[in-house]
Amino acid sequence: MAKTADYNLxxxxxxxxxxxxxxxxxxxxxxxxxxxxFGQDMVFYRGESGAPHLVGAYCPxxxxxLGKNSTSYIVRDNEQVQGExxxxxxxxxRFGPDGQCDHVPYAKxxxxxxxxxxxxxxxxxxxxxxxxxxxxxxxxxxxxxxxMAEWDQEAEGWVxxxxxDFGAMDIHPIELVDNIADxxxxxxxxxxxxxxxxxxxxxxxxVTQRFAFGSRHIRASDEEDVRxxxxxxxxxxxxxxxxxxxxxxxxxxxxxxxxxxxxRLWHMMMVRAGAGxxxxxxxxxxxxxxxxxxxxxxxxxxxEIWENKAPCFQVLQIPFDGPYGRVRQWYKQFYxxxxxxxxxxxxxxxxxxxxxxxxEAAE
Amino acid sequence: MIEAPDYNLxxxxxxxxxxxxxxxxxxxxxxxxxxxFGKDMVFYRGETGTPHLVHAYCPxxxxxLGKNTTSYIVRDGEQVQGDxxxxxxxxxRFDASGNCDHVPYAKxxxxxxxxxxxxxxxxxxxxxxxxxxxxxxxxxxxxxxxxxQWDQEEEGWVxxxxxNYDxxxxxxxxxxDNMADFGHMMPIHGSIEPAYFDNVFDxxxxxxxxxxxxxxxxxDHGAVLxxxxxxxxxxxxxxxMIGEYPSHMLIAHTPIEKGKLRMWHALMVKIPGGKRAxxxxxxxxxxxxxxxxxxxxxxxxxxxxxxACVQPMQIPFDGPYSRVRQWYKQFYxxxxxxxxxxKKADGIVVTFGxxxxxxxxxx
Numbered sequence: 001m002a003k004t005a006d007y008n009l010x011x012x013x014x015x016x017x018x019x020x021x022x023x024x025x026x027x028x029x030x031x032x033x034x035x036x037x038f039g040q041d042m043v044f045y046r047g048e049s050g051a052p053h054l055v056g057a058y059c060p061x062x063x064x065x066l067g068k069n070s071t072s073y074i075v076r077d078n079e080q081v082q083g084e085x086x087x088x089x090x091x092x093x094r095f096g097p098d099g100q101c102d103h104v105p106y107a108k109x110x111x112x113x114x115x116x117x118x119x120x121x122x123x124x125x126x127x128x129x130x131x132x133x134x135x136x137x138x139x140x141x142x143x144x145x146x147x148m149a150e151w152d153q154e155a156e157g158w159v160x161x162x163x164x165d166f167g168a169m170d171i172h173p174i175e176l177v178d179n180i181a182d183x184x185x186x187x188x189x190x191x192x193x194x195x196x197x198x199x200x201x202x203x204x205x206x207v208t209q210r211f212a213f214g215s216r217h218i219r220a221s222d223e224e225d226v227r228x229x230x231x232x233x234x235x236x237x238x239x240x241x242x243x244x245x246x247x248x249x250x251x252x253x254x255x256x257x258x259x260x261x262x263x264r265l266w267h268m269m270m271v272r273a274g275a276g277x278x279x280x281x282x283x284x285x286x287x288x289x290x291x292x293x294x295x296x297x298x299x300x301x302x303x304e305i306w307e308n309k310a311p312c313f314q315v316l317q318i319p320f321d322g323p324y325g326r327v328r329q330w331y332k333q334f335y336x337x338x339x340x341x342x343x344x345x346x347x348x349x350x351x352x353x354x355x356x357x358x359x360e361a362a363e
Numbered sequence: 364m365i366e367a368p369d370y371n372l373x374x375x376x377x378x379x380x381x382x383x384x385x386x387x388x389x390x391x392x393x394x395x396x397x398x399x400f401g402k403d404m405v406f407y408r409g410e411t412g413t414p415h416l417v418h419a420y421c422p423x424x425x426x427x428l429g430k431n432t433t434s435y436i437v438r439d440g441e442q443v444q445g446d447x448x449x450x451x452x453x454x455x456r457f458d459a460s461g462n463c464d465h466v467p468y469a470k471x472x473x474x475x476x477x478x479x480x481x482x483x484x485x486x487x488x489x490x491x492x493x494x495x496x497x498x499x500x501x502x503x504x505x506x507x508x509x510x511x512q513w514d515q516e517e518e519g520w521v522x523x524x525x526x527n528y529d530x531x532x533x534x535x536x537x538x539x540d541n542m543a544d545f546g547h548m549m550p551i552h553g554s555i556e557p558a559y560f561d562n563v564f565d566x567x568x569x570x571x572x573x574x575x576x577x578x579x580x581x582x583d584h585g586a587v588l589x590x591x592x593x594x595x596x597x598x599x600x601x602x603x604m605i606g607e608y609p610s611h612m613l614i615a616h617t618p619i620e621k622g623k624l625r626m627w628h629a630l631m632v633k634i635p636g637g638k639r640a641x642x643x644x645x646x647x648x649x650x651x652x653x654x655x656x657x658x659x660x661x662x663x664x665x666x667x668x669x670x671a672c673v674q675p676m677q678i679p680f681d682g683p684y685s686r687v688r689q690w691y692k693q694f695y696x697x698x699x700x701x702x703x704x705x706k707k708a709d710g711i712v713v714t715f716g717x718x719x720x721x722x723x724x725x726x
Contacts, residue, residue: 041670058670062540062684065668071661073578074550090665091546106546106557107680116676 001170001261002311007328009174010335012136013260014038017235017334018145020254020266021123021130023163027052031075032086034067038134039259042121043067047084052130053097055086056119060101064090066118086118127151129163129254129268137338143205146240150250150270157274159288161252164296166265168258171306173236176255176263177331178315179302180209180233181322183354189301196228197357200323202348205341207330208232212357236334248272249291253299267299268292323352368671370536370688373695375498376401376621378535380596380694381507383615383627384485384492386525390414394442396429399617399625400496404483405429409446414492415459417448418481422463426452428480448480489513490522491615491629499698505567508595512611512631521640521648523613523629526656533666534622535598539691540675541662542571542594543682545714551661553578558587559716562683564690564708567701569594572720580654597694608648609633612655622671626663630655682714 032045041057072089084097094103101116122133127148186192194214212228231241238254251269271288274280315324333344394407403419434451446459456465463478484495489510548554557575570593592602602612632648693704
């Protein structure tokens with residue numbers, strides 16, 4: 001597996017930002033779940049209120065795994081989660097949502113060891129997905145997770161997404177992010193014929209791709225022969241795409257490093273299929289689903305490339321390619337201390353036109 | 364377990380003592396390949412059934428003595444003759460002491476004096492094959508436990524079967540820690556209302572004495588189960604339970620590589636009445652063994668999933684983990700230092716209840 005150090009991205013092995021952990025469905029109630037991201041074993045559980053919590057997998061007492069147990073009486077008696085706290089199955093030590101030990105069953109006079117603390121991670125649940133903030137410097141989030149407000153706009157015709165889980169593959173996330181500059185793969189991989197224009201806008205921790213084209217197989221309506229698409233990263237790990245038109249949609253492609261050089265990927269898309277600002281009918285929901293499947297299949301074509309390619313440490317960039325080098329330079333800010341962000345952003349901020357729009361279309 | 368860290372136990376990688384190699388049943392038939400203590404070995408039985416354990420590779424040219432099915436030596440059933448074993452490559456034969464005693468293509472009975480196979484001490488007892496491992500290459504200075512119940516079938520003892528837990532990625536010290544582990548008795552083994560827990564450190568032996576109720580094993584509320592459990596050396600745990608159905612349990616583990624071991628469980632039960640057990644009674648004894656095996660499986664689930672614990676976070680209500688680890692160091696250091704290590708650990712530590720209890724220790 002090609003690792004962060006091989007790509008010379010910076011001192012941190014994993015980027016700083018919000019990262020998806022899974023769907024709310026997969027990370028539902030019931031037994032605590034074992035997760036592995038950022039090269040660390042973690043345990044996800046929900047308190048009795050349903051609130052999500054994410055903690056280090058191993059108990060500070062003797063290193064037992066909090067999630068991988070089915071035979072301890074703590075687990076069998078359903079005593080592992082109490083309130084918002086979780087108990088270790090080995091000796092029953094209980095830890096609050098802040099990670100602090102708050103009960104040892106065999107200790108007398110309510111003794112709890114002050115130094116017994118479980119590592120905790122910041123978790124947010126939104127729009128049927130669960131996310132965590134990862135920061136190599138251990139600092140608080142620098143920006144909010146997107147609102148994904150369409151999730152709560154079913155009354156206005158939005159159809160909620162389902163989560164397409166592509167699982168983990170042996171590729172460094174940078175090769176996924178390269179895609180934002182990838183003009184040349186649009187026709188062969190995605191069937192985007194008749195390109196009109198392609199440009200990238202770098203603004204701080206955000207990079208946008210603007211692409212106008214005619215498509216071989218996606219045509220929202222006969223009037224929309226040429227589609228114009230805005231796609232952007234806010235931070236290192238999830239791509240958003242939004243399109244207005246007859247059937248507006250909002251799409252996210254999220255990825256999270258599992259280990260250095262191994263990445264898990266998801267896709268999801270909400271569509272406003274209910275015409276005229278009313279809830280979608282059954283047929284319209286079916287249409288939205290079919291639309292998501294088409295978009296998922298488009299991403300699957302990238303996936304086939306990613307799963308099978310050799311690592312690319314230095315792109316053989318030709319004048320007609322998009323700005324891969326600038327994207328990789330932009331991406332470095334997440335692998336370096338926060339104090340360097342401004343300096344790194346100043347290096348990339350700006351506008352790169354890969355394909356100039358025809359004069360009449362540019363107006 | 365992620366990786367094997369340094370537990371700082373002493374100068375040897377593997378300890379000195381008697382170790383289980385496998386069941387008599389498993390170690391029968393043609394020569395078998397074994398891997399313990401980081402070494403490849405071959406186990407074979409002479410024509411009379413006597414067990415032998417030798418280095419796996421022939422001193423002539425390094426061929427493996429055990430991994431062959433196609434040599435005519437093997438096909439013709441000539442690999443074992445008397446108590447000697449032949450190499451499948453050139454047919455050199457080595458006697459029970461490891462000396463080459465025949466080379467098929469040499470004239471005038473020539474045998475190379477320097478051709479010697481390393482041999483290891485092997486004992487077969489109670490349906491189990493054992494070896495003596497000594498990093499200094501010295502002879503055993505202590506006996507393998509007698510397991511005399513094996514030969515007391517006429518008095519009602521039912522022989523054990525061997526439960527093979529196979530390979531666990533854990534350092535043996537974390538298995539031996541269990542001797543001091545008062546706090547896991549309730550969550551892992553279903554003990555209730557503990558009355559007494561102590562450890563007696565006595566030279567090469569460490570004993571655990573534990574009295575408590577149990578949620579399933581004793582019928583009447585308030586009945587107390589009294590268990591004496593001890594290690595004789597670094598790897599053989601025995602436990603005896605007195606009562607209507609006295610039992611004698613064995614848990615043995617043997618290092619394979621650093622941070623990797625194999626583990627077995629066995630239990631003999633004495634049927635009341637002092638006569639040879641009937642078939643029905645033998646089935647009951649087997650059911651006792653299964654229950655005991657399942658209790659150990661709960662420890663195994665912890666061991667199989669935990670991270671390494673180089674330093675337990677010991678609280679005042681825990682048993683003496685660090686003293687057990689201090690006691691265990693004697694096996695990882697030269698024999699000449701033994702007395703010094705005994706002096707450091709010898710004594711009684713009461714973790715729970717009024718003590719120390721004065722009754723007799725297991726012989």
